[in-house]
Amino acid sequence: MALDRLIEAIRCKDNPTVAGLDPRLEYLPDYLIKKAFAEYGETLEGAAAAIEAYNRELIDALADVVPAVKPQAAYYELYGWPGMRALSRTIAYAREKGLFVITDGKRNDIGSTMEAYAAAHLGETEVGSRSFEAFGGDALTVNGYLGADGIRPLLEICRQKDKGLFVLVKTSNPSSGELQDRLLDSGETLYRRMGALCEEWGETLPGKYGYSGVGAVVGATWPAQLSELRQALPHTFFLVPGYGAQGGGAADVAGAFDSNGDGAVINSSRAILCAWKKEEGCPPEDFAGAARREALRMKDALKSVR
Amino acid sequence: MALDRLIEAIRCKDNPTVAGLDPRLEYLPDYLIKKAFAEYGETLEGAAAAIEAYNRELIDALADVVPAVKPQAAYYELYGWPGMRALSRTIAYAREKGLFVITDGKRNDIGSTMEAYAAAHLGETEVGSRSFEAFGGDALTVNGYLGADGIRPLLEICRQKDKGLFVLVKTSNPSSGELQDRLLDSGETLYRRMGALCEEWGETLPGKYGYSGVGAVVGATWPAQLSELRQALPHTFFLVPGYGAQGGGAADVAGAFDSNGDGAVINSSRAILCAWKKEEGCPPEDFAGAARREALRMKDALKSVR
Numbered sequence: 087m088a089l090d091r092l093i094e095a096i097r098c099k100d101n102p103t104v105a106g107l108d109p110r111l112e113y114l115p116d117y118l119i120k121k122a123f124a125e126y127g128e129t130l131e132g133a134a135a136a137i138e139a140y141n142r143e144l145i146d147a148l149a150d151v152v153p154a155v156k157p158q159a160a161y162y163e164l165y166g167w168p169g170m171r172a173l174s175r176t177i178a179y180a181r182e183k184g185l186f187v188i189t190d191g192k193r194n195d196i197g198s199t200m201e202a203y204a205a206a207h208l209g210e211t212e213v214g215s216r217s218f219e220a221f222g223g224d225a226l227t228v229n230g231y232l233g234a235d236g237i238r239p240l241l242e243i244c245r246q247k248d249k250g251l252f253v254l255v256k257t258s259n260p261s262s263g264e265l266q267d268r269l270l271d272s273g274e275t276l277y278r279r280m281g282a283l284c285e286e287w288g289e290t291l292p293g294k295y296g297y298s299g300v301g302a303v304v305g306a307t308w309p310a311q312l313s314e315l316r317q318a319l320p321h322t323f324f325l326v327p328g329y330g331a332q333g334g335g336a337a338d339v340a341g342a343f344d345s346n347g348d349g350a351v352i353n354s355s356r357a358i359l360c361a362w363k364k365e366e367g368c369p370p371e372d373f374a375g376a377a378r379r380e381a382l383r384m385k386d387a388l389k390s391v392r
Numbered sequence: 393m394a395l396d397r398l399i400e401a402i403r404c405k406d407n408p409t410v411a412g413l414d415p416r417l418e419y420l421p422d423y424l425i426k427k428a429f430a431e432y433g434e435t436l437e438g439a440a441a442a443i444e445a446y447n448r449e450l451i452d453a454l455a456d457v458v459p460a461v462k463p464q465a466a467y468y469e470l471y472g473w474p475g476m477r478a479l480s481r482t483i484a485y486a487r488e489k490g491l492f493v494i495t496d497g498k499r500n501d502i503g504s505t506m507e508a509y510a511a512a513h514l515g516e517t518e519v520g521s522r523s524f525e526a527f528g529g530d531a532l533t534v535n536g537y538l539g540a541d542g543i544r545p546l547l548e549i550c551r552q553k554d555k556g557l558f559v560l561v562k563t564s565n566p567s568s569g570e571l572q573d574r575l576l577d578s579g580e581t582l583y584r585r586m587g588a589l590c591e592e593w594g595e596t597l598p599g600k601y602g603y604s605g606v607g608a609v610v611g612a613t614w615p616a617q618l619s620e621l622r623q624a625l626p627h628t629f630f631l632v633p634g635y636g637a638q639g640g641g642a643a644d645v646a647g648a649f650d651s652n653g654d655g656a657v658i659n660s661s662r663a664i665l666c667a668w669k670k671e672e673g674c675p676p677e678d679f680a681g682a683a684r685r686e687a688l689r690m691k692d693a694l695k696s697v698r
Contacts, residue, residue: 108505110504110508111518111519119520123520128519128520128521128522129519129522129524130517130519130524130526132519132520133517133519158501158505160499160501160505160506160508160509160512161505161508163476163508163509163512163513163526163527164508164509164511164512164517164526165512165517165519165526166476166477166480166512166517166524166526166527167473167474167476167477167479167480168473169526170469170472170473170476171472171473173473174472174473192499192500192501192535193466193498194498194500194535194560195464195466195498196563196564196565197565198416199414199464199466199467200466202416202466202467202469202470203466203469203470205470206466206469206470206471206472207469211436211439211470211471211472212417213417213434213435213436213438213439213471214425214429214434214438215434216434216435218435218436218472220436220469220470220471220472220475221469221472229498229500229535229537230537230571231535231536231537231560231563231571231572232560232563232565232567232568233565233567233568233569233570233571233572234567234570235565235566235567235568236565236567254500254537254538257502257537257538258502259502259503259538259539259541259542260541261538261539261540261541261542262538262539262541263539264539264540264589265536265537265539265582265585265586265589266537266539268576268577268578268582268585269576269577270574270575270576270577270582271574271575271576271577272574276571276574276576276582279571279574280571283570283571
């Protein structure tokens, strides 16, 4: 089961960090952009080439430090189909380097449409007598507002292809409570209900470390809810965004881990990607080195709370 | 305001139908697939080329009958980056032919990530000193589970670029009630709350026909909720999926319209796309003609209930 592979990679590298690959052009050193523009012009292809080069260096520098990367689909769609090509190449390269890839797409739909997303991101696409991995991630983030019809089409592909899901439960943003914190007539909050559904959906994908193939997204900015959900959802592995730039610190995510120090992977995007801009005296050419040093600092910080 | 343009197009063509462009390879006539494979092989490029050719013929045949098309992003992502290129080319071609394009992506995220989706699908992408429409739709479907932080980043682009949104409120699938029908402690259902947020978010994008730039997705499979929401959300235009293949008929969607016959656009995908398979004696080469005839039948059926 795919989240078993993630758990093993976290243990092996002793680091529950996932590096978010959210390559906004302004995060990239100028020289990378100039080089790509010189080859492809100021075009979507040029931007996508710069992003791809940036991601490859980051992946090289991070591959022995972090167990996983999480490309955010929006920053690739922003550059149209060349951006989507950069996404698929980035995913392929990261997997080649042994990294677990969580595609952050927050996809959602029903029935055969959700099956198409599942095949695109986690499975294979049949074309005539052949089949291809269109994007080829190890796990996909999804939005469960549509109920089981939006999740069940993924479970079969997860079982067949050894892949995982992360369902949005309690998101990191300030307004997440607008709907997610609302009390239902049953007395539970909406996020708690969504979490309970994750436990239910995960029953068909049991894992050997107690966590199912259906994980949950719970923001680092809500430490109390992280602890509450860790207790309430013993079989649901957490993907925790909001660490670092969004304000969550190591102490805030302590509640995401179980008594073995398992149970969660913590995402950091901007702090790792832009470390070269913050590190005193760091030349732009060493952006990947700075990212690696930040990932190591994060590993140490998290060690103290696991 | 973009939904004004949609309303005008519906009035002009006297047809509140949006044709869903969900090009599953099995919907295509064999000869189109063979032709594309002959040129590009059994590859993602080959599949995408077949889909693009199919869409172009459909758009040619439908352009004077329907006001809008709705490409479903999942069926393009399924074919990787060549599929996404087919999506952007399909959107460009449909707009060239004067059609309003609703990109059905159900995207959702927060802050600058949602801005990236907004720029990708409704706005422009800056690359150096230039800017490009990455996908270039007129409206985008979105999922509001993350609250206002996931919607506000889109409103500014909608205002600047004359674009619209459709927020999932009550979806057409059988399990939509699992979460959406739950009663909140306030006594209202979750879908009703989401609808009320659409009214609130729409206040900043008023339109000249009384409907704002923030629409709602409400399924044809829930006639009672359609009528309830039409009453409760007087400024929210509806995108209604679930007509035809999913079981909704003309009588079921009657409640979606206001007393002027405005207020909603009804989607049909499979019934239009696969009309050539159902029409007796229809040669595969006339797939687009059959689609047109089905769209005309739908126009007549809807006329009786508006």
